[in-house]
Amino acid sequence: MTRIASWNVNSIKVRLPQVLEWLEADSPDVLCLQETKAPDDRFPMRELEAAGYHATVSGQKTYNGVAILSKTEPSDEIRDLPGLDDPQRRVLGATFDGLRVLDLYVPNGQAVGSDKYAYKLDWLEHLIDHLSVELAAHEHVVVVGDFNIAPEDRDVHDPEEWRGEVLCSEPERSALQSILALGFEDTFRLFDQPEQSFSWWDYRMNSFKRNRGLRIDLVLASSALARRCTASRVDAGPRRLERPSDHAPVVADFNL
DNA sequence: ATGGTGGCGCGGCCA
Numbered sequence: 001m002t003r004i005a006s007w008n009v010n011s012i013k014v015r016l017p018q019v020l021e022w023l024e025a026d027s028p029d030v031l032c033l034q035e036t037k038a039p040d041d042r043f044p045m046r047e048l049e050a051a052g053y054h055a056t057v058s059g060q061k062t063y064n065g066v067a068i069l070s071k072t073e074p075s076d077e078i079r080d081l082p083g084l085d086d087p088q089r090r091v092l093g094a095t096f097d098g099l100r101v102l103d104l105y106v107p108n109g110q111a112v113g114s115d116k117y118a119y120k121l122d123w124l125e126h127l128i129d130h131l132s133v134e135l136a137a138h139e140h141v142v143v144v145g146d147f148n149i150a151p152e153d154r155d156v157h158d159p160e161e162w163r164g165e166v167l168c169s170e171p172e173r174s175a176l177q178s179i180l181a182l183g184f185e186d187t188f189r190l191f192d193q194p195e196q197s198f199s200w201w202d203y204r205m206n207s208f209k210r211n212r213g214l215r216i217d218l219v220l221a222s223s224a225l226a227r228r229c230t231a232s233r234v235d236a237g238p239r240r241l242e243r244p245s246d247h248a249p250v251v252a253d254f255n256l
Numbered sequence: 257a258t259g260g261t262g263g264c265g266c267g268g269c270c271a
Contacts, residue, residue: 010262010263010271011263014262014263037264062263062264062269063264063269063271108270110271116270148271202260202271203260203262203271204261204262205259205260205261246261246271
C-alpha cells in the first residue's frame, strides 16, 4: 500500500510539531506540503530526516512555498511550469519508484476580476499544458495540493453564498474540469463520503465549529492510478488542534 | 457589514 497525502500547513515553522505528529500517526509514503512560507535554508530538514523522511523543497520567504516529504528518494524534480517565468514557489514535481507526484499551490485569485484572478487563470492554463506532458510521460501520476477551487456545489457549505465568487467561479471550475478531462480522477469522489466534507475553513467567524468550509484540497490520480486507489479522505483531526492550519490534510491510498 | 483571524515581521500584504 502506498499512501499519498497533501496538507497546506500555513507555515512549516509554526506547524512542524503537528506535521511530525501526523507523520508518526498516519505514516504516509509521501506528504506534500503547501504554504511552507520558508526559504530552503530555513526548512526544518534535520527534524524531518530524524523522523525518517526525505524533504524536497521549493520555498521562499513569507509567502507560498511547497515541499514533498517522502520515505524514498526523489528523482526528476521540477520546480516550475514550463513557459511560466514565475518567482512564486508553487510547483514541485518528483518521481518516487515510478510514481510521478506533482505538489501544487494553485494561486488563490483574491477576487473575481482582480489582477491576481487573471494570474490564477493564466497559471491554470500553463498547468493544464504541463499536465498533458506529464501524462504522456508517466502512467501513474498523482497531482495533489491546495487547488483553491471547489470542484462542485457539494464541495461548498453554502453554494448560493459562494456562487460566482473566487474559489467557485465558472472559469476556475472549468479549468479544473479541463484537468480532469486530460485523464485524471478526483479520488475523493471515487468513494462514498460524508455530506458536507470540506478541507478548508476560514480562521474567522468560527467557521470550523460551524463547518462553514470548502473542499479545495484535492488528490487527483491518472486513470491507471485511479484504478488502484483504495481509499480517499479528509482528516479533519489536525484542524481541531490548538493553533491549527486553516486546512486539513487529505489522504489517498493506492494498491502499489 | 469591506469586518472577522492568522502568519510574517514589525507596516501592510496575503489568504
